[in-house]
Amino acid sequence: MKLIFMIGLLALSVRRGLCKSLVLVGGGLDEANGDVWNKVIELAGGVGVARFGVVCAASGDPPDSAAYYIDLLKQYGAASADWIQIDESRKENNEDPATIDLILSQTGFFFSGGDQARVITSFYHFPERIESSALAAIRQVYNAGGLIAGSSAGTACQSANVMINGGLSYEALRYGASSGGYNPNYPDDLSYDEFGGIGMVSGMVLDSHFSTRGREGRLIRLVADTMTGPLGTSLGVGVDEDTALVIYNVGETSQLGEVLGTDGVLFLDLSKSTVSTIGGEWAISNVKSSYLTEGDTYSFNGNKVIGEIFG
Template identity: 50%
Template sequence: MLHVSKLLILWVCTLECVYGSQKNLVLVGGNLQEDNERVYRLIVELAGGRGHAKIGLVTAANINPENSAQYYNEMFQGRYGAAEATWIPIDIYRKENNSDPEVVALINGMTGFFFGGGDQIHVIESFYIGDREESPALAAIRAKFEAGTVVAGTSAGASCQSSAVMIVFVGLSYNALAHGVKDYYDSNTPDEVAYNRSGGIGLAPRFVVDVHFSEKGREGRLIRLLADTKDEPNGATLGVGVDENTALHLTWDPDPDSAVGTVVGLGGVLMVDVSSASISTSRGFDIKDVVTSYLTEDDSVNFATKQVTFAPWKQSLSGNERFDHAAESDDIFGSPYAPYRKSREWTRVTTSLFNSRMDKHAVGRTFEENPKFEVVMSKEAGNAEAVGGNSTTTGNYVISYKGMTVKIHPYNAVSSADCCRGNQVVLLVLMSVYLFFCCARFY
């Protein structure tokens, strides 16, 4: 049975390679709204267009896979004109289907795939056999993808595409900074950040993927995860955080390291690079020289060169800043334990820095204490640049930037050090005065 399935996969791949093999991967940051025409239509067009696209719905991440599949059927086929939107019946309740020749044949008849949200570990458990042996179903999806068939995913359906280490489900930025990241998930401590060393299903290029990004203040956890795992076999120095209702459309041919990503939708994508960062954990987590870029609608990045290209309808903010000073924050990651949870706080502060005439730095601190962390953002690097413009989709004013450097350190420790230095200065002054009067007695 398995032998027949693998022959069928090879035959389909051979046929489709005739039509080209540019890879198309669409990573959506979750909370994809029904009226987000640009993202839905992009997926349908890449899958063959209205009236032709046959989209396989992979809802293994969801606790109720059939209901999730019904919803996306209504979206893709009912609202956005796909010819078919068919459930691929593989999930934690039906794992055996990952080796069923009929299911493999169903997969081979699709012209695109969409992975729904939920828990990314459920995708791994559903599509692998035993200890990470790829199932015939996953092999079929991979072969189709390699031959040019589009794969898209939202929320967990995007995170699970990772080739590098994969973030597992939930976890807060503050906990990552304070306690580090763990290679196992403990449901008794849901605020801790966990990751899977083996990564996801491996369709994405070699970077870490995070989702629900600005809305849930996940900047700190991505930075800490990259810092802690960059030297592991599946570690990476680069990560991308995709905002809700926003997509990063990746294309490459043939090398994934040469991928180009373009932002589609209403939010943005934060690119985090720790390749040149200095890291210390001797007195709590301390990192500097993290390079970040925030891309919004129609911006693109070449992952081989890390070169950012802003959309032509955006204008430079240099000399066109709207404010004198940058914003500050006392809850930079939008803690769920604050009296009022702040969404997109990091983005608010960083974009205000580039929109300020006088400030070169902006500061944010964590709501949580013991320890409290301070984040210092800087636009002093030579390649730092920002642009702004009115969205061609919504008309809202959006800001993009590149080359902003970030430093994170325990704020209490810094304060104590500053205090000690201050006390030393005072002591030296007092000693000088004392010696002056002592010497004066001899005249």
């Protein structure tokens, strides 16, 4: 396994100079969306080289989800794709030496959709919320230049900042955000994890299925309610279905986002916003919004649209 791991990292280092990349899909990724699938393969090393670990901890049916993504990744040219068997029913594997070796042999990872809270409970030890050896190994591959890709919940869980758990825009704007977790008595209320996601990117709150489910209100309210807190940030990013935000040079001053796919990505910059209550109702002004579509790019250094730079 160690030899395979070193070969994978060598391929990544020669091709990309060990720069980290993310492909964040808003859910509903069409099997025929070659722009996105080909980018996923490319950034993990390319056709015949890319080796994927498929993480289905968010899914309600991990084996079925794993089989689906393994087949698709191979169809698009992955050299291999393996199910990383860690989820709420297989938590013991997050410290299993064979599983760790399998993780270390990959050049990229694909996180499935489902419920992002399951990713947290599967890859951390509670009640202390200590990172598992498996997540540390995924992070090791990623920090060495490996790719992290995800769809739906697999996107929402990636940020180091507060992680949205659920809620609808009307309830969010009316009642605000709650860090208490999902409340079955109020299933439409906006809830979030104040301790964040798995931390593969920082400086943004991530949301998915964005335009289709009208999530603008809930993302604005979550960012506004939490941006002065320990894991708050002034930037919210909402990714539409069958669309990906590709982030290059993650963590560098040159960090850039490129939009690929059917619809778009909404960037909500609240750094100059003002919150007030008018007649007892919550209100916000000066929210800068930028909606980018296929081929558009965004600089995270200064939070500005820079147009198409990739040809």
